[in-house]
Amino acid sequence: MLASVFVTGGISTVRAPGRVASAVEPAVAPLASRVPRLPDDPEQLARLNGAVQIGAGLLLATGIAPRAAALALAGSLVPSTLADHAWWKEDDPERRSLQRAHFLKNVSLVGGLLIAAADTHGKPSLAYRARGAATSGRKQAARARRETAHTVRDAADTVRALPDRARQTVTG
Structure with a gap:
């Protein structure tokens, strides 16, 4: 169930990266300068993030390498949350409240992913x-x-x- 939001969101982003690309654009240059081989085109970066979410979401959903998949999803969610839901930058109280709710939802998802990453299903590491x-x-x-x-x-x-x-x- 946890993976479903990533698979559907990833598919949506891969199909139409423009919506996400505009929000990600301010973060692209700093990210691309710090991470070699990362695309500096916002649409390509959005598609890459969507592909990671699809792939890792499917791995998590099927139980194949669930710990690594959960970590990959958490890693892909943090930068997109900071770029897409920067509620502290909103002046309009309604938009600020909506962005804060999305931000906190994503923080909760990261928490769930970290729990999934630590879960060994009764099998010690x-x-x-x-x-x-x-x-x-x-x-x-x-x-x-x-x-x-x-x-x-x-x-x-x-x-x-x-x-x-x-x-x-x-x-x-």
């Missing part, structure tokens, strides 16, 4: 599993050392007892 394996390995090594120490102690006791057993066998 690779880092967690690696830490667990290392801990388990240390525990196994300690257990093996204790067992070896017991075995060596038992062997030493047996060796110490040999002369007594040998005397008993000879005398008796």
Whole structure:
């Protein structure tokens, strides 16, 4: 369900990037100068963002690489939210209120995406599993050392007892 807004919005943007391009235009130059290979044409940038939202939205919806897809969607939503819903720049109280509502909706979506990105569906991350394996390995090594120490102690006791057993066998 979370992905649906991105897939539909992405399709709309790819089909008609002009609506989004006009809002994104002030941010294009600073973004393009900081990120190499990013298009400096507002319409191309809008289409690229829409394509990312379609692709990552479909991945999230189908459960394929959901954590990476959620992060990609969050990354695509932040700049578009700042460009499209800059409510603090609005003078008209009605438009300001409407833009603030859209801005807060998108902030909520980013929060949901970050939760989805952190969700492991009951499967711990690779880092967690690696830490667990290392801990388990240390525990196994300690257990093996204790067992070896017991075995060596038992062997030493047996060796110490040999002369007594040998005397008993000879005398008796």
